[in-house]
Amino acid sequence: MTDDKQSMTIKFGLIGGGVMGEALLSRLIARGIYDSSEVIVSEPLSSRLDFLKQQYNVAVTTDNSQVFAQVREVVFLAVKPQVFSAIAQELTDIDLLNKEHSPLIISILAGVPLSQLEAAFVQLPVIRAMPNTPATVGAGITAICSGAYTNAKHHQIAQQVFSAVGEVVEVSEGLMDAVTGLSGSGPAYVALLVEALADGGVSAGLPRAIANQLALQTVLGTAKLLHETKMHPAELKDRVTSPGGTTIAGIAKLEQAGFRSALIEAVKAATERSQELGK
Numbered sequence: 429m430t431d432d433k434q435s436m437t438i439k440f441g442l443i444g445g446g447v448m449g450e451a452l453l454s455r456l457i458a459r460g461i462y463d464s465s466e467v468i469v470s471e472p473l474s475s476r477l478d479f480l481k482q483q484y485n486v487a488v489t490t491d492n493s494q495v496f497a498q499v500r501e502v503v504f505l506a507v508k509p510q511v512f513s514a515i516a517q518e519l520t521d522i523d524l525l526n527k528e529h530s531p532l533i534i535s536i537l538a539g540v541p542l543s544q545l546e547a548a549f550v551q552l553p554v555i556r557a558m559p560n561t562p563a564t565v566g567a568g569i570t571a572i573c574s575g576a577y578t579n580a581k582h583h584q585i586a587q588q589v590f591s592a593v594g595e596v597v598e599v600s601e602g603l604m605d606a607v608t609g610l611s612g613s614g615p616a617y618v619a620l621l622v623e624a625l626a627d628g629g630v631s632a633g634l635p636r637a638i639a640n641q642l643a644l645q646t647v648l649g650t651a652k653l654l655h656e657t658k659m660h661p662a663e664l665k666d667r668v669t670s671p672g673g674t675t676i677a678g679i680a681k682l683e684q685a686g687f688r689s690a691l692i693e694a695v696k697a698a699t700e701r702s703q704e705l706g707k
């Protein structure tokens with residue numbers, strides 16, 4: 429199911445064109461990091477492939493081995509961690525190391541450690557990364573850590589790829605599960621917060637549309653204020669909280685319900701799940 433773009437120089441191969449794969453793909457092409465003629469995407473679902481081909485004018489295939497065979501710069505793995513062993517199995521017949529241009533492998537799979545990646549991609553440069561969904565709008569944050577066979581050039585490629593979708597931090601691999609529990613999964617926690625704030629507004633009598641707008645802009649504005657001023661969150665909380673006023677009444681309820689502890693436990697549980705996925 430590949431098309432005539434196969435004959436061109438393919439630099440970037442995406443395996444798994446789902447939510448995160450598409451988020452990265454769209455920004456990399458929009459930012460001109462890769463031209464659509466330099467990209468191939470592999471996916472099992474033909475309707476999804478048709479969509480990606482039409483939307484981004486990239487080469488597509490249902491055969492992952494085509495990606496490994498053709499790509500010269502980056503193979504980007506964006507499948508579910510549970511699919512990883514099947515994909516590793518598909519590699520057994522491909523001599524990746526002795527290709528004319530061995531690619532850099534970038535994996536965003538939650539939990540899957542460099543040791544497993546390097547066992548599948550023997551002696552190849554591998555970078556493990558954890559982006560998040562705000563990458564879709566260029567406001568993501570990605571943590572990366574590098575495998576044993578990477579060099580400065582690979583490092584620069586990964587920085588360039590993830591800078592196209594937001595901020596990049598480097599961490600040691602031992603911290604990747606914690607990153608996954610915080611910023612990888614975090615957008616879902618924040619989405620829950622926005623939804624619950626709006627529900628609170630509706631409960632207090634606001635029309636739904638106004639409540640949604642107030643909730644979203646409050647979260648967005650607060651994040652922007654903290655980001656731009658570098659103010660500590662506790663200081664901002666103190667500034668909003670008038671003695672005997674409304675905010676302290678709300679905070680007292682949050683504390684009673686274990687709001688902060690719930691978030692801490694959420695990050696810890698997601699971290700532990702990331703650790704389990706790698707076993």
Ligand SMILES: NC(=O)C1=CN([C@@H]2O[C@H](COP(=O)(O)OP(=O)(O)OC[C@H]3O[C@@H](n4cnc5c(N)ncnc54)[C@H](OP(=O)(O)O)[C@@H]3O)[C@@H](O)[C@H]2O)C=CC1
Pocket residue numbers: 443444445446447448449470471472473476492506507508509511514515536537538558559560561612
């Ligand atoms: N979503 C998020 O916020 C984040 C996700 N991640 C990581 O990114 C990865 C992808 O997550 P996400 O984008 O949410 O998941 P999706 O399910 O949206 O994307 C995975 C894609 O891979 C496809 N796929 C399934 N099997 C294969 C295969 N054998 N070969 C090629 N493609 C295949 C799926 O197709 P089909 O649907 O037909 O099965 C799907 O389109 C995960 O490992 C996750 O841990 C990392 C950071 C954040």
Ligand SMILES: O=C(O)[C@@H]1CCC=N1
Pocket residue numbers: 538608612613
């Ligand atoms: O829920 C998950 O497993 C993935 C990893 C981080 C965000 N989503």
